[in-house]
Amino acid sequence: MGTAASVGGTRQSPEGAPAPARLPGARASLHPGAWWLWALALGTAATRTTNPLLLALLIAASAYVVATRRPHTPWSRSYSAFLKLAAAVIVIRLAFAVVLGSPIPGTHTVLTLPEVPLPDWAQGIRLGGRVTAEALTFALYDALRLATLLICVGAANALANPSRLLKSLPGALYEMGVAVVVALTFAPNLIADVQRLRAARRLRGRPDKGVRGLLHVGLPVLEGALERSVALAAAMDARGYGRTADVPPAVRRTTSALTLGGLLGVCAGTYGLLTAEGGTYGVPVLLAGLAAALAGLWLGGRRTLRTRYRPDAWDARAWLVTASGVAVAALLTLAASRDPAALNPGVVPLVAPTLPLWPAAAVLIGLLPAFITPAPEAATDTRKEPTT
Template sequence: MRGAKGARGAVAAARAGLVAPEAGRRSDALHSGAWWVWALGLATAASRTTNPLLLGLLIAVAGYVVAVRRTDAPWARSYGAFVKLGLAVIAIRLGFAVFLGSPIPGTHVLFTLPEVPLPEWAKGVRIGGRVSAESLLFALYEGLKLATLLICVGAANALANPVRLLKSLPGALYEAGVAVVVAMTFAPQLIADVQRLRKARRLRGRPDRGVRGLLQVGLPVLEGALERSVALAAAMDARGYGRTAHVPVAVRRTTAALTLGGLLGVCAGTYGLLAAEGAGFGLPVLLGGLGAALGGLWLGGRRCVRTRYRPDRWAARAWLVSGSGVAVAGLMIWAASYDPVGLRPGVIPLTTPELPLWPALSVLLGLAPAFVAPRPALPAPAKDAMSSSTNDPTDDLMNDPPKETP
C-alpha cells in the first residue's frame, strides 16, 4: 500500500514539476489566515472592477487554486455551494432588472413587459415596462461582481480549516469563536440529516422528492439536530470547556471598564471622523478607544486558562500565499485609478469590454498558491490500488478505472 501510494505521489509531484509538501500534514500546514488574506485580496480586486473579463479571470484563478489545492476534508466541499449561491445572485439581479426596471436609461429595447399602473405616491417605482439591453448588461456586470466576491469567500472556506483559524483568536474571544464554528458546522450536518431522512421516506413507500417530503422531515431533522447539540454541549462541558481561572475583582472591573470605554471611544471617534465638524478630535479618540478595547481584550484573556496546541506557524509559504492576494488587490486598486475605463467598461453606449493587459496579468499573480501551497494528498486512488490488490493486480490496474467510472 505504502509503495503504491509513494509511487503515485512521486509521479504526481514530478508531473506538477514542483515540490510542495502534502497538505493535511500538520507540520507543513499552511496558516489558515494566509488563505483568508489571499481570498480577501482577490475579493477586494473584484470589488474594484465590473469588467466581466477581469471578473471571469478572477473566478477562474480562484477556481483553479481550489481545484488543485483543496483536500478531502468535509469543509472543503462548501465551494460548490458558494458557486451556486453566486449564480443565484446573478439570476436575482437580472430578475430585478427585468421586472423592476433599472435606473440605466437605454435605447436598445429588447422587449416590453406590461407595466403595472401604480398610484401617484409610488412614483419612482416601476413594475414591468421596457427592458433595454443596457440595463440588463449593467445588472449582469453588477451581479457578476457580487458573485465573484462570494466565490472568493467560498474559496477561502474550502481551503482553510475554520477550526484551525480559531486558534489565532485572542483568548477572550475563544469561547464566542467556538460557538460560531459549531454553528457553522451545524448547517452542513443539517443538510446531511435532511438527505438521510428523505432517503428513509423511500423506505416507507413515500416519494423522496418534492416540497411535501421536505416539510415532513423538517420536525425530525430539527429534533435530531437539537439532540446532537445537547450531546455536544455535554461532551464539551465534561471535557473542560468553559473552565475559568480565578481573577481578582479589581482586574475584572478594569476589564469591563476598558472594554466598554474603548468601544464607546471607537464609536465617538468614528462619528467624529465622518461628521463634518469633528475631524480634529475624531482620529485621536478613535485610536484611544481602539487601544482601550484591545487592552480590555488582553486583560479579559487572563480569565481564560486555555492553552494552544500547535498553533499554525506563519511561515514562508504563508507569506507567499497571502502576499499574492495582497498584490492582486493592490495592483487592481492602483489600476482602478490609473485606467478607470478599462476596469469599468461603459454600458452607454454599448461597448464590447476589452481585457486590459496589465490588470489581467496582475490577477494572474493570484495563481501563486497553486504552486506554493501544500498539495493535497491523494487518498482515494491509493486506496483503490490497495484494496483491489487481493485480486489479480494487473487485471485490476488495467480494467478498474474505465469499468467503474462510466
C-alpha cells in the same frame, strides 16, 4: 537494539530514544487564516472594478487555486454551492432589471413588456415597459461583481479547515468559537442519527417515511441530541471552560471600548471602500479600526486561561499567500484611481470592455498560492499492517 521497533504507535530509535510516530495527515499545511485573508483580499479587488474581463480573471484565478489546493474533505465541497449561488445572483439581478426596469437610459431596445400602471405614490417604480441593452449590461456588470465576491468567499470556505480556523481564534473569542463548533457539529450528527434510526426501522420492517415514521424517529433523535449536549457540557466543565482571570476594572473597560470602537471603525472603513465617495477615508478608518480591534482582542485574551494543542504556525508561506491577495487588492485599487474608465467601462454609450494589461497582470499574482502551498494529500486508506 539494532532494529527499530514500533510499539503502541511510538517508533523506537537505535539509541533507545522514543521518536513521535508520524500521524496520518501530519503534513504541514497552510494556516487557515491565510486562506481567508487571501480570499477576502481578492473579494476587495473585485469591488474595485466592474470590468467583466477582470472579474472573470479573478474568478478563474480563485477557481484554479481551489482546484489545485482543495483538500479531500467533506467541507471542501462547498465551493460548488457558492458557484450556484453566484449564478443565481446574476439571474435574479437580470430578472429585476427586466421586470422592474433600470434608471440607466438607453437607445438599444431589446424587448418591450406590457407595462402595469401604478398609483402616484409609487413614482419611480415601474413594472414592465421597455428593456434596453444598456440597462441589461449595467445589471450584468453589477451582478458579476457581487458574484465574484461570493465565489471568493466560497474559495475560502473550500480551502480553510473550519475547525482549525476556530482553534486559531484569539483567546478573547474562545466562547464564540465553542458555540460555533457546537453549531457546526449539530447538523451532521443529527443527520447521521436520522439515517441510522431509519435504517434500523427498515431492517425491522417498520415504516420509516411519512408522518408516522417521523414521529417514531423524532423522539430517539431528540434524546440522542440531549445526551450529547449533556456529555459536551460535562467535558467542557472538566476541561475548565469558562474560567477567567482576575483583571482590573479599568482593563475590562478599556478592552470593551477598544473592541467596540475598532469594530465600528472596521464597518465604517469597509463601507467607505465599497462606495466611490468614501475612497479617501475608507483605508485610514479601516486600518485604525483594525488596530483598535486587535488591541482590544489582545487585552481580552488576558482574561482567558487556556492552551492550544499543536497550534497552527503562521510561517513564511502564510505571509506570502496573504501578501499575494493584498497585492492584488492594492494594485486594483490603485488602477481604479488612475484609470477608472478601464476598470469601470461605461454602458452609455454602449462600448465593448477591454482588458487593461497591468491590472490583469496584477490579478495573476493571486495565483501564487497554487505554487507555494503544499498539495493536498490523496484520500487513501490510512490503516497499516501491524509491525514487529
